[in-house]
Amino acid sequence: MSFHYDVCKPWAYGCAIIYLIDLCLRATKTRLITATVRPLRELGVTRVEIPEISSGWRAGQHVRLRVISSGMGLLGWSGMHPLTIALVADSQEGLVLICKKAGSWTNKVFDIASSGIGVGSDEKRVSVMVEGPYGTYSECLHESTFAATVPAAGGSGINLATLTTVQDLIRKSLRKQSHDKLVELIWTVQDPCITESVFYTRAPTGAFPFAEDFFRSPCLTLSPGRPKLILILQDTIDRLLVGRHTVVAF
Numbered sequence: 001m002s003f004h005y006d007v008c009k010p011w012a013y014g015c016a017i018i019y020l021i022d023l024c025l026r027a028t029k030t031r032l033i034t035a036t037v038r039p040l041r042e043l044g045v046t047r048v049e050i051p052e053i054s055s056g057w058r059a060g061q062h063v064r065l066r067v068i069s070s071g072m073g074l075l076g077w078s079g080m081h082p083l084t085i086a087l088v089a090d091s092q093e094g095l096v097l098i099c100k101k102a103g104s105w106t107n108k109v110f111d112i113a114s115s116g117i118g119v120g121s122d123e124k125r126v127s128v129m130v131e132g133p134y135g136t137y138s139e140c141l142h143e144s145t146f147a148a149t150v151p152a153a154g155g156s157g158i159n160l161a162t163l164t165t166v167q168d169l170i171r172k173s174l175r176k177q178s179h180d181k182l183v184e185l186i187w188t189v190q191d192p193c194i195t196e197s198v199f200y201t202r203a204p205t206g207a208f209p210f211a212e213d214f215f216r217s218p219c220l221t222l223s224p225g226r227p228k229l230i231l232i233l234q235d236t237i238d239r240l241l242v243g244r245h246t247v248v249a250f
Helices: 006-028 104-114 155-159 162-174 229-241
Strands: 030-040 045-050 062-068 081-084 095-100 124-134 152-154 182-189 247-249
Touching: 006 030, 030 104, 045 104, 045 124, 062 095, 062 104, 081 095, 095 104, 104 124, 162 182, 182 229
Parallel strands: 152 182, 182 247
Antiparallel strands: 030 045, 030 124, 045 095, 062 081, 062 124
16 A cells, blocks of 8 residues: 555555564564473373473463474474473473364474484474463463452363463462462363373263272372362362362372
8 A cells, every 4th residue: 555655655655663662672582592302192182381480470370482494394493382281380390281282273283293313212303492481361360359260271271371370379388378269170171092191082971991900199180071160169169168289189
């Protein structure tokens, strides 16, 4: 439009200036660093670990990741995807991201991790660009007056802000900075091989096709079928009222 109508030129220049300022601001929040990527085949996700970055974010925030590798294809390296940070700040593991196979870009990242060339037989080190962090919803939980929290996640969603929020709630509670006294975490998956404290949905209703000693834990349960959220919420309220302030994962 600005090529044909002089009246549009100020608007085009204004947009260009805003865009350049945005690029400069993003550059100040971007780091070029080496990350370790490893495949978690049971979940169909790639775990991205950057120990050198261990602070600077809050629970629930995300970063934008660009993987610089020939395995991404001719132009694949130019793609940048938002990924939620899977651990709280100041963790010994540093910055951890979980990238689920859901498209061309994420499948290429998984293939790179599966190639196993580099550090070990099931991991690889690649150059990445990390931009951020951005966004959060954690303030409404940390500063709330709620006495109990029941977060629920499905599959790889356990890593998409859920774990970081729970970890941060526990840490805040220990520091007397949160009102939460009870956290009841619900995680549903399709295959019990992923972990040993879940509801696995691909099972006959009410069936438990394992030996009685297959799973033993004093505070975790393994249950077939979908979780009955209403009953779990009611049980959480009852336990809270009688003072059983424990942290239990289902």
